[in-house]
Amino acid sequence: MSKYDYDLFVIGAGSGGVRAGRLAAQLGQRVAVAEESKPGGTCVVRGCVPKKYLVYGAEYGDAIKKAPSYGWDVKSAKFNWPVLRDAVQAEVNRLSGIYAGILEKNGATLYRERAELVDAHTIHLTESGVEVTAKTILIAVGGRPWAPNIKGIEHAITSDEAFTLDKLPERALVIGGGYIASEFAGIYAGMGVKTVQAYRGDALLNGFDTDVRKAVGEVQIRNGIDVKFNLSPKEIKKASGGYIVTFDDGSKIGTDLVFMATGRKPNTDGLGLEKAGVEMDKNGAVIVDEYSQSSAKNIYAVGDVTNRVNLTPVAIREGMAFIETVFKANKSAYDHSNIASAVFTRPPVGTVGLTEGQARQTYGDKVTVYSTSFRPMKNILSGSEQRCMMKLITQGKKEIVVGVHIVGDDSAEIIQALGICVKAGLTKADFDATCAVHPTLAEEIVTLKPKEPNKVTAVT
Numbered sequence: 001m002s003k004y005d006y007d008l009f010v011i012g013a014g015s016g017g018v019r020a021g022r023l024a025a026q027l028g029q030r031v032a033v034a035e036e037s038k039p040g041g042t043c044v045v046r047g048c049v050p051k052k053y054l055v056y057g058a059e060y061g062d063a064i065k066k067a068p069s070y071g072w073d074v075k076s077a078k079f080n081w082p083v084l085r086d087a088v089q090a091e092v093n094r095l096s097g098i099y100a101g102i103l104e105k106n107g108a109t110l111y112r113e114r115a116e117l118v119d120a121h122t123i124h125l126t127e128s129g130v131e132v133t134a135k136t137i138l139i140a141v142g143g144r145p146w147a148p149n150i151k152g153i154e155h156a157i158t159s160d161e162a163f164t165l166d167k168l169p170e171r172a173l174v175i176g177g178g179y180i181a182s183e184f185a186g187i188y189a190g191m192g193v194k195t196v197q198a199y200r201g202d203a204l205l206n207g208f209d210t211d212v213r214k215a216v217g218e219v220q221i222r223n224g225i226d227v228k229f230n231l232s233p234k235e236i237k238k239a240s241g242g243y244i245v246t247f248d249d250g251s252k253i254g255t256d257l258v259f260m261a262t263g264r265k266p267n268t269d270g271l272g273l274e275k276a277g278v279e280m281d282k283n284g285a286v287i288v289d290e291y292s293q294s295s296a297k298n299i300y301a302v303g304d305v306t307n308r309v310n311l312t313p314v315a316i317r318e319g320m321a322f323i324e325t326v327f328k329a330n331k332s333a334y335d336h337s338n339i340a341s342a343v344f345t346r347p348p349v350g351t352v353g354l355t356e357g358q359a360r361q362t363y364g365d366k367v368t369v370y371s372t373s374f375r376p377m378k379n380i381l382s383g384s385e386q387r388c389m390m391k392l393i394t395q396g397k398k399e400i401v402v403g404v405h406i407v408g409d410d411s412a413e414i415i416q417a418l419g420i421c422v423k424a425g426l427t428k429a430d431f432d433a434t435c436a437v438h439p440t441l442a443e444e445i446v447t448l449k450p451k452e453p454n455k456v457t458a459v460t
Helices: 015-026 041-046 048-070 081-105 179-190 210-222 312-327 356-366 378-382 411-423 428-432 442-446
Strands: 006-011 031-034 109-111 115-119 122-125 131-139 143-145 171-175 194-198 226-228 233-239 242-247 252-255 257-260 264-266 299-301 341-343 349-353 367-374 388-395 400-407
Touching: 006 015, 006 115, 015 031, 015 041, 015 081, 015 131, 015 312, 041 048, 041 081, 048 081, 048 179, 048 378, 081 109, 131 312, 171 179, 171 242, 171 252, 179 194, 179 210, 179 341, 194 252, 210 226, 210 349, 210 356, 210 388, 210 400, 242 257, 341 411, 349 411, 356 367, 356 388, 356 400, 388 428, 388 442, 400 411, 400 428, 411 442, 428 442
Parallel strands: 006 031, 006 131, 031 109, 131 299, 171 194, 171 257, 194 226
Antiparallel strands: 115 122, 122 131, 143 264, 233 242, 242 252, 341 349, 349 400, 367 388, 388 400
């Protein structure tokens, strides 16, 4: 008889925690999972899934504007925010129920309350006051929005509140230059909101390829977003009918909604990790080794709480590797290299592998870059000026493809397949030997020409 109540206790019922909990329960382990919010985590409840539905809603608005050029009379079309909002929340609740069901059907106990650590083996459930013990503990609490502590910050919302607004504002100010800020600026603009995006840097999407950053800046402007750079907010003041935001240069912007998309941090505050001997970095991320093991040998962590690669599919893979390591005696470390990802601007970004800067830093003059920029066929009849940018980065004499970056329609779908190519170490010759599918946007990736110095090849 074990001296512990559970073999595994998972704190957090997001994608990584649920996957690990389910797999452990299927192996016959005694498993419990605690979640203080809805099962499903950030992705399902207040992140990827509801966000993508809002992007779809904004895309319909753009399609309606272009519809007359394709023969459709849509003069009576109007956008109804409550209809979309409520439909999305209904789907969120359905998916959350599925996540809860997955755990319960596989024999795991689901505690719908906050869990905190008392020591390395003891968990305190804050609502019921119950304390339980576990041999192994998995921290999978994800991240939370972070906003600067400026005067009037209580008037701003974050991505947590964005999905359930009572009404859509006439004016929105999105502060931030990352993927969340860029996506929501595109969402609001697509729904007819007069949108300003203000960022402290000089180009959006810090950390992405330079050409991607430039292309996304152009995307935002073409979507009607007023993009302002080199601005940091200093104060938010309530005013008649809205708010006035003052920036560090003294400029002011009036708006009906202030959306702070200034970053995310690991959700470890008050979790009791220090009581269990778990070391964290200065931002509160759990420090783990390649097997997701923390400084407390029986405590592991996966997903955004470790601040490695903050993506839902990565958390799932880390959870699976954790199960292999701890419960199958098969030490497994998930490979975090060449992970494809997307940013759902309109059109979206698809990216995998190294940026041009990273490639040149790693391989020097052995790097060859191929790129193009063109108006997709779909935009010709409608007169839209939105373009597609494609970039392929290779290294060495064999020209092994080490990075692919796309900003354009369907790039999020295309990059999944290209991620396989980069992961497999295919070469430019392999791309060239592949026959194009015509007429498609994706065919350009197998017909790319070398990039001229400091210039993107123009293709019309």
